[in-house]
């Protein structure tokens with residue numbers, strides 16, 4: 001991990017609703033994300049996690065404050081960022097390989113290079129044997145791996161993921177989480193991942209940004225110190241480490257506090 005890649009500076013978002021009403025979703029949030037680190041946005045339902053992520057993606061405009069990536073203020077979507085959503089967003093009429101090649105084709109990358117990069121990322125997500133298959137022939141977890149490979153093949157500096165594994169069964173979810181650790185180790189990508197799953201947050205995060213209940217404010221910035229600055233590649237190992245259950249308990253307490261505040 002090296003210097004700060006992404007900065008959220010005093011970021012606020014107020015949505016204008018019908019009938020002249022407004023809703024403040026995010027209130028003066030500031031934090032930084034180091035290059036090639038994994039930052040997890042955590043907090044109770046409706047606290048503004050997706051809104052913060054969408055402002056990072058340039059899909060929503062901040063009401064005030066800014067997202068700065070590599071020293072440049074985000075003003076809209078850009079190729080420096082890739083986004084993976086909870087719903088599988090594959091092109092069903094294209095083979096798995098052509099799905100992964102799609103963005104490169106749009107960007108004018110030549111055919112040989114496209115294929116080489118597509119196969120590299122399909123290898124990384126364990127799908128090279130399925131390169132000629134169509135998305136409809138794959139399981140949900142496999143389709144999500146196609147989406148991740150496709151996004152990574154566009155070479156984003158920052159990978160933004162909104163509850164990417166929320167629709168998957170527990171076992172596939174663990175495999176996908178382990179895959180993301182592997183991707184962080186093997187590429188230079190900076191990742192921001194939204195979740196409300198505490199286990200997922202602890203497993204993946206180099207840093208957890210905990211947002212308070214509506215409107216989303218920075219409640220706590222938590223470094224899972226028990227990992228000793230390392231990424232732990234398998235779930236069974238991490239849950240047995242000293243410090244794991246203390247952090248889980250702390251996050252549960254924060255979730256409960258914020259949940260009560262909301263009701």
Ligand SMILES: Nc1ncnc2c1ncn2[C@@H]1O[C@H](COP(=O)(O)OP(=O)(O)OP(=O)(O)O)[C@@H](O)[C@H]1O
Nearest residue numbers: 015023025043044045046047048049050051052196
């Ligand atoms: N386009 C929009 N227009 C109006 N209000 C919105 C819009 N998008 C989000 N909101 C509101 O902003 C608040 C934060 O929503 P957001 O989806 O960011 O929360 P979240 O923490 O990601 O929630 P969840 O964990 O349930 O997905 C909510 O009250 C939501 O209703």
